[in-house]
Amino acid sequence: MFANVIYLLCAATSSLCAGLLFRGYRRSGARLLFWSALCFIGLALNNVMLIVDVRVVPGIDLSTWRMVPAVAGAALLLYGLIWETR
């Protein structure tokens, strides 16, 4: 339904960002991009798990677990922002 389409779009956008950042990391060697890419993968997973939670396993509540990849991704990005920028 409409919400799921939106979450898919969000996941796709996040994955695109992750892909662009990984490519940028390979080209420039700037480690910040590596951590940023991981963050966007975390966001993508968060969106995918949302769909899974609603559609695939409606009986089980994944609400806390859904946030784990987002928290992990955000933590890694924060690490990169603190240590990998001059």
Added chain:
Amino acid sequence: MNGLVSGILIAFYSVIALFFLRFWFAARERLFGLFALAFVVLAAQRLALSLTNATMEDQTVFYLLRLAAFVVIVGAIVDKNRR
């Protein structure tokens, strides 16, 4: 537990937004300003969810907020490529 993790996520997103805000001022690059905005919206969405105790993000406002954040990111990419 949900509340704790939510709180952590809101805090992380907010700090990330602040970093991007700083980069925007430092580098004068619009992309950073837009990313800051996106993360502020993500934090706001998470905060709204927590405050209303909703776990299923089926309510319109929640997924529209999320959509807004990603639209801003797409906008940043489009903007970057148009110049």
Added chain:
Amino acid sequence: MHPGAVSVTPSAALRNFLQQRLTSIDQIDIVLLLMRDPARAWTAPEVAGALGTPPESAAMRLFLLASTGLVIFEAAGMPKYRYAPGDAHTQALLTELAEVYESNRDALAALVGGPPDPLRSFADAFKLKK
């Protein structure tokens, strides 16, 4: 570069040396700065001021240079660094480096490859074509 000057090309030995011991233009700036006055001991903030770089980066690079033996570290209230004379071979290479540097710093920087600016790289990553 002044008119009529010929750009000095680094020898293979110098290239080798750079690959192994001086991997960024910032490090080269520091070593050559210290080499100009071998008797003087500099603190990190002094080096940063002379070169116009942030003091933390200067401190980090000085420490790195000291650990690879190109610079002498003097522990004191405020740590100081001095140019390390080294052996004749190294001296000769560094003299050559100074010549190359005077003639064309930009080419040297391109050769050595500076550290990528993380913010510039982040923003550039989102350019779809390239």
